[in-house]
Amino acid sequence: MRCRCEGTVVSWRSRSAAAARRGPRTQRGTVITAIAKATRATLAAAGCAALIAAGITGCDTVQQLSAAQKVQSAFRKLTEGRALAGELSLDAGPDQLRSFAKLTGEELDQQDAETLSRLSLAFSVTADKPLKDVPAPASGTGGAFGLNGDSGVDLDYAMRSKGGDTMVELRQVDGRLYARADVQALARLSGEDPGDLGAMEDELPPELKVFRQALEGRWLAVDARVLKKFGDRMQHDAGATPGAAPSLDAGAQRRLMDALKSVLAEDVSFEEKGQQDGAQRIVVSAPARTLVRDLQKAVQPLTGSIPALRNGLSGAGTEQIPDRTVSAELRIKDGAITSLSLDLAQLQAKAGWGDHLPLKLSFSRQAAPVQAPSGATVLTQQDLDQISRLMSGELGAPGGPAGSDAGSFSPDDSGLPDQV
Numbered sequence: 001m002r003c004r005c006e007g008t009v010v011s012w013r014s015r016s017a018a019a020a021r022r023g024p025r026t027q028r029g030t031v032i033t034a035i036a037k038a039t040r041a042t043l044a045a046a047g048c049a050a051l052i053a054a055g056i057t058g059c060d061t062v063q064q065l066s067a068a069q070k071v072q073s074a075f076r077k078l079t080e081g082r083a084l085a086g087e088l089s090l091d092a093g094p095d096q097l098r099s100f101a102k103l104t105g106e107e108l109d110q111q112d113a114e115t116l117s118r119l120s121l122a123f124s125v126t127a128d129k130p131l132k133d134v135p136a137p138a139s140g141t142g143g144a145f146g147l148n149g150d151s152g153v154d155l156d157y158a159m160r161s162k163g164g165d166t167m168v169e170l171r172q173v174d175g176r177l178y179a180r181a182d183v184q185a186l187a188r189l190s191g192e193d194p195g196d197l198g199a200m201e202d203e204l205p206p207e208l209k210v211f212r213q214a215l216e217g218r219w220l221a222v223d224a225r226v227l228k229k230f231g232d233r234m235q236h237d238a239g240a241t242p243g244a245a246p247s248l249d250a251g252a253q254r255r256l257m258d259a260l261k262s263v264l265a266e267d268v269s270f271e272e273k274g275q276q277d278g279a280q281r282i283v284v285s286a287p288a289r290t291l292v293r294d295l296q297k298a299v300q301p302l303t304g305s306i307p308a309l310r311n312g313l314s315g316a317g318t319e320q321i322p323d324r325t326v327s328a329e330l331r332i333k334d335g336a337i338t339s340l341s342l343d344l345a346q347l348q349a350k351a352g353w354g355d356h357l358p359l360k361l362s363f364s365r366q367a368a369p370v371q372a373p374s375g376a377t378v379l380t381q382q383d384l385d386q387i388s389r390l391m392s393g394e395l396g397a398p399g400g401p402a403g404s405d406a407g408s409f410s411p412d413d414s415g416l417p418d419q420v
Contacts, residue, residue, distance in 0.1 A: 067270035067282050070332060077336040079132040083367035089120035089162070091341070091358040100357040103348040115189060118162040124367040128152045151175035154370035173372040177227065180219045180373070207386045210379060219376035222384075230384040237388075252305045259298040267291045279331040279338055288347070289321045322349045337363055 078084060090097070094113035101108035108116075127134050134153055151174050158169040167185045171178040184194040201215050214220060267290060273281040296318075326346040331339045339362045345355040 067272045070272075070280070071270060071282060071284075071330060071337075074330070074332045074335060074337040076132070078363060078365065080130055081365050082128070082130055083124070083126045083365065084131060085122070085124040085364045085367035086362060087120050087122045088359070088361045090117055091360045092356070093117055096357050099355060100345060100348070103345065103350050103355060112191075115161075119167075119189075120160055120162060122156075122158050122160060124156045124370060126154050126367055126369055156370045171370055171373065173370055175224050176221055176372065177224060178219055178221045178373055178376055180217060181214065182217050183215050210377060210383050211387070213377050219373040220379055221373075221376040222379040226379070226381050226384065229381065230388070233385075234388065252302070255302055255305070256299065259302060260295070263291070263294045263298045267294055273329075276331075279333040282330045282332065283327050284330060285325050285327040287324070288326045289318055289323045292318050292321055320349065322347060322351075336365060339363065 097113040155172040159167045168181045187194045268286045328342040344357040345351040
């Protein structure tokens with residue numbers, strides 16, 4: 001947790017001493033990165049399952065057709081109400097995490113493994129209309145359920161320990177955005193010394209009192225219009241033209257969806273596995289490397305009309321994808337998806353049959369109303385301006401005296417939000 005802004009008043013004079021106290025760094029960061037990549041694959045698996053279920057024309061048996069139809073209907077039912085909650089967590093103990101770390105070529109000590117095994121990511125969303133009727137903003141604005149300042153959609157995202165302690169939490173209530181973090185807990189999780197934060201806090205200039213409050217774990221709030229204006233200013237300073245992110249026209253969206261459905265219908269299979277704990281089990285399977293290569297080939301002709309696809313089309317990384325069939329299990333209860341589970345070890349080329357690291361994404365159609373936290377400090381345009389100047393090296397540096405109003409925003413700036 002270091003400030004790396006050269007030329008600013010935050011010079012970190014105690015950095016060397018802190019590093020000496022800390023000693024050899026653990027490898028948990030590498031393991032977390034591996035888990036994060038695999039987690040993204042799990043979320044992609046959920047999306048693919050819903051998409052392929054909507055394009056079931058490629059199913060070649062009555063049984064598979066029926067299973068795909070059930071998945072399609074179960075995903076659709078999640079958005080028929082006005083509320084949805086979910087949780088993403090590892091369904092594994094410390095020993096399984098340490099074994100997974102070895103697959104990535106790293107070591108994870110027992111304490112770190114216990115910490116990681118207790119983490120979970122939770123979300124809840126409530127809206128003033130059925131979720132299926134919530135309009136999706138333009139591309140790049142945070143998505144239909146993103147933190148985009150929509151006053152008709154309230155959200156809560158949190159990273160918690162299974163013991164109940166919250167490390168990071170983001171909320172959107174009535175179009176205002178809120179955030180808080182247990183910075184010391186995050187420092188320990190990332191392998192840093194929480195004591196370093198004291199040096200950072202001591203060296204913060206008075207103009208950045210909101211940074212101090214953030215380090216203390218207090219709630220901060222920002223109006224979406226203020227954030228929009230700040231984002232436009234940052235784009236302008238970077239030489240870009242502020243404005244809405246580009247969106248796909250209807251024809252491009254249709255061609256992309258048709259290409260994806262065609263590949264998924266060919267490569268992905270569905271199989272019903274009976275009942276367990278009152279829920280129906282359906283296994284979704286695909287040959288991992290073949291699926292990725294086929295998707296790359298399918299969307300290659302569309303890069304002209306969808307430039308954003310170009311960044312993800314390099315075939316160089318496909319050799320790192322295991323050449324094996326990977327599977328995820330969906331559970332359906334009362335007609336709706338209740339969970340998706342994926343064994344992350346499947347995505348590691350070195351994994352054997354005895355290696356397992358289950359990741360579970362659970363859903364509930366019940367969610368408590370998201371409340372605005374009390375006592376939150378509201379960030380002003382001047383606060384954001386000061387932060388920007390600090391990060392650019394202006395604040396406290398020669399030629400950029402603290403308190404200067406150069407480049408600041410006027411108090412009445414306004415606008416609608418793009419994203420957080």
